[in-house]
Amino acid sequence: MQFKVGAKQTTKMLEQDQAIEVYIAQDADPRMIEKVLHLCERSSIPVKWVETMQDLGKTCGIDVGAAMAALVTDDE
Numbered sequence: 001m002q003f004k005v006g007a008k009q010t011t012k013m014l015e016q017d018q019a020i021e022v023y024i025a026q027d028a029d030p031r032m033i034e035k036v037l038h039l040c041e042r043s044s045i046p047v048k049w050v051e052t053m054q055d056l057g058k059t060c061g062i063d064v065g066a067a068m069a070a071l072v073t074d075d076e
Contacts, residue, residue, distance in 0.1 A: 027052050
């Protein structure tokens, strides 16, 4: 499994039905969150909330914050 990090990559994975699960930082921009939540709901993809963008960045293995990330299979 791997993460596709950021709003654009997360949206792309959802639109291509490749996301298994989506992680969203609670302090991310509400406008970005709204679109991704709608896509998750439409595709029945589970959403996990992370307290801060910094925490989500660490979870994804990057040194900067991340608003959201999609968990995808390695053979994507």
